[in-house]
Amino acid sequence: MAAPPLLEMRSITKEFPGVKALADVNLVVRAGEIHAICGENGAGKSTLMKVLSGVYPHGSYSGSIVYRGSESRFPDIRASERAGIVIIHQELALVPGMSITENIFLGNEPRRLGRIDWKTANHEALRLMRMVGLNDDPDTLVKDIGVGKQQLVEIAKAFAKDVKLLILDEPTAALNETDSRHLLDLLRGFREQGITSIMISHKLNEIEAIADSITILRDGRTIETIDVRRDGANEDRIVRGMVGRELNSRFPDHTPRIGDVFFEVRDWTVRHPISAERLVCKGSNFTVRRGEIVGFAGLMGAGRTELAMSLFGRSYGIYLGGEIVKDGRVVELRTVADAIAHGLAYVSEDRKAIGLNLLDDVKTSVVSAKLSKITRRGVLDAAVQYHEAENYRKTLRIKTPNVDEGVTKLSGGNQQKVVLAKWMFTDPDLLILDEPTRGIDVGAKYEIYGIINSLAEAGKGVIVISSELPELIGLCDRIYTVSEGTVTGELARADADPEILMKRMTSVKGMA
Known part of the structure; x- marks a missing residue:
C-alpha cells in the first residue's frame, strides 16, 4: 500500500511581469520518499520550491498547498520552517567567518535566561553533525572546510529546525564524486528514518539511482510524474520529458x-x-x-x-x-x-560571483571584457553595443525578451551563454x-x-x-x-x- 501524500501542490500558477513562470502545476509527494524534480533551466523547478517554502508568500500565486492533510498558506519562509519544511538552496546560506555551531543555529539559537546558551548549542551541534557524518570540531570556521562539508552543515542546520520535508536544490552540483556519493547515501538513510526529501538535480544518473518518484516540468507546466518502482525510469525517458523530443x-x-x-x-x-x-x-x-x-x-x-x-x-x-x-x-x-x-579568454566555474556582474543587463555583460571594440574616441557607441549584444542573443539562442533584460533574471543555462558571449566578443x-x-x-x-x-x-x-x-x-x-x-x-x-x-x-x- 502506497504511503499517503505528505504534500499536494494543486494548480499552482505564478506570474512575473510579462512571464508566466508556473502554469497550473501539480505535485504530489508521499511521506518517506525521495521525490526528484527535473526540468530544463527555466522550467519552473526553483520557482515551485520558492512557492512551497514561502519565499513567494501566499497571495503572490494562485492554487493551493495541502501539507500534512490541511491547506497551508505560508506568509514567509519562517512560517514554512516552523511547519518542518526546510529548503537548501544551490548557493549555500552560510556565513564563512562564523563557526559550524554558529551557522547551524543562526537565527535559531538556544537560549537560557535571555542569553544564548553556547554550551547547549555546541552539545546539540555535535549531535547533529554526527547525524550527517560530519566529524569536525564544531568551533571550526565554515570558510576552513570544503564545499562538501559545508553542504553537510546546511543539512545539520535543517535538522536543527526539526525538518519533516527537506528540499535540496542542486545539492551535488559543486561536489566531487566522493562527496556526492556520501550525500546520496545520507538521503537514503533519511528515507529509512521516514524523512521525506525533494531533490532538484540536473545529474540524471543520480536521480535514476536514488529517486522513488520523479516529476518532470517543462515550460512551467507539469509533464508527468513517474513512479520509479512501478514504471521504471531511465535517463532517456527523463530527457524526453524534459526537452519534449528524443535526444539521440x-x-x-x-x-x-x-x-x-x-x-x-x-x-x-x-x-x-x-x-x-x-x-x-x-x-x-x-x-x-x-x-x-x-x-x-x-x-x-x-x-x-x-x-x-x-x-x-x-x-x-x-x-x-x-x-x-x-x-x-x-x-x-x-x-x-x-x-x-x-x-586568451577564461570562463570561470563560478558564473555568478566571477563571470557576471548580476546588476548588469545582457548588453552590458556581453561587451564588458573588451570595451575598446565599441569605443570611438573614448566614447562608447551604444548603437554598436546593442547590435553586438543582439547578434549574440540570436546566435547563441539566449532566452531573454531583449538585451536590456538584467542577467539576474535569466536561467542558469542562459547566464552561461551570456558569459560565453562576453568572451567570444573578445575574439x-x-x-x-x-x-x-x-x-x-x-x-x-x-x-x-x-x-x-x-x-x-x-x-x-x-x-x-x-x-x-x-x-x-x-x-x-x-x-x-x-x-x-x-x-x-x-x-x-x-x-x-x-x-x-x-x-x-x-x-x-x-x-x-
Whole structure:
C-alpha cells in the first residue's frame, strides 16, 4: 500500500511581469520518499520550491498547498520552517567567518535566561553533525572546510529546525564524486528514518539511482510524474520529458579539423597565494592545437582551476617559473589585460560571483571584457553595443525578451551563454572553459557543446575543465589528467575511459 501524500501542490500558477513562470502545476509527494524534480533551466523547478517554502508568500500565486492533510498558506519562509519544511538552496546560506555551531543555529539559537546558551548549542551541534557524518570540531570556521562539508552543515542546520520535508536544490552540483556519493547515501538513510526529501538535480544518473518518484516540468507546466518502482525510469525517458523530443546523442556531431600547435605551456610552476610551502602548479607542461578541444580532468583540489587562472594573466597564486609560448614565441601575460590582448579568454566555474556582474543587463555583460571594440574616441557607441549584444542573443539562442533584460533574471543555462558571449566578443584564439555546464540541464548542455564545437571549427583552441568524465570523453579530442598540481597524463579521446582517467587523476608519478 502506497504511503499517503505528505504534500499536494494543486494548480499552482505564478506570474512575473510579462512571464508566466508556473502554469497550473501539480505535485504530489508521499511521506518517506525521495521525490526528484527535473526540468530544463527555466522550467519552473526553483520557482515551485520558492512557492512551497514561502519565499513567494501566499497571495503572490494562485492554487493551493495541502501539507500534512490541511491547506497551508505560508506568509514567509519562517512560517514554512516552523511547519518542518526546510529548503537548501544551490548557493549555500552560510556565513564563512562564523563557526559550524554558529551557522547551524543562526537565527535559531538556544537560549537560557535571555542569553544564548553556547554550551547547549555546541552539545546539540555535535549531535547533529554526527547525524550527517560530519566529524569536525564544531568551533571550526565554515570558510576552513570544503564545499562538501559545508553542504553537510546546511543539512545539520535543517535538522536543527526539526525538518519533516527537506528540499535540496542542486545539492551535488559543486561536489566531487566522493562527496556526492556520501550525500546520496545520507538521503537514503533519511528515507529509512521516514524523512521525506525533494531533490532538484540536473545529474540524471543520480536521480535514476536514488529517486522513488520523479516529476518532470517543462515550460512551467507539469509533464508527468513517474513512479520509479512501478514504471521504471531511465535517463532517456527523463530527457524526453524534459526537452519534449528524443535526444539521440548527448553530444552534437563534430568532425575535428585539427591544425598545428599554437599554444604551449612549459614547466609552469605557481605557489599558493597564502601557503608559501604549497605549490598549486608543479612544472606543468601541455599543448593546444588550432581547432582542438582539450580536456583537463582531476579531482576537486587537484589544481585545474589554479592552473587555468594562473595562466590567464597570473590571476591566481604567485608565479615562480615557466613559459607560455603562443604562435612560436614566448609571451609574458602578467595581467588579465595582457592575456586578453594576446588572445586568451577564461570562463570561470563560478558564473555568478566571477563571470557576471548580476546588476548588469545582457548588453552590458556581453561587451564588458573588451570595451575598446565599441569605443570611438573614448566614447562608447551604444548603437554598436546593442547590435553586438543582439547578434549574440540570436546566435547563441539566449532566452531573454531583449538585451536590456538584467542577467539576474535569466536561467542558469542562459547566464552561461551570456558569459560565453562576453568572451567570444573578445575574439580569442584560446578559450579556457572551467566547468562550463555545471548546474545546467541536459538541453542547455547540448547547446553549449554545439557552441564549443563551432569555436573549434572556426580554428580556435578550446580548453575544457570538467568534473564529469563522460562529458570530457564525449566532447574533447585529447584529455590531460591533473593530480596535486601536476599534469600526470595525456590521452586521445579514443583511448580514454573513466577507469584509466581516474587512475591518472589519483597518481602523481608522471606520464606513464
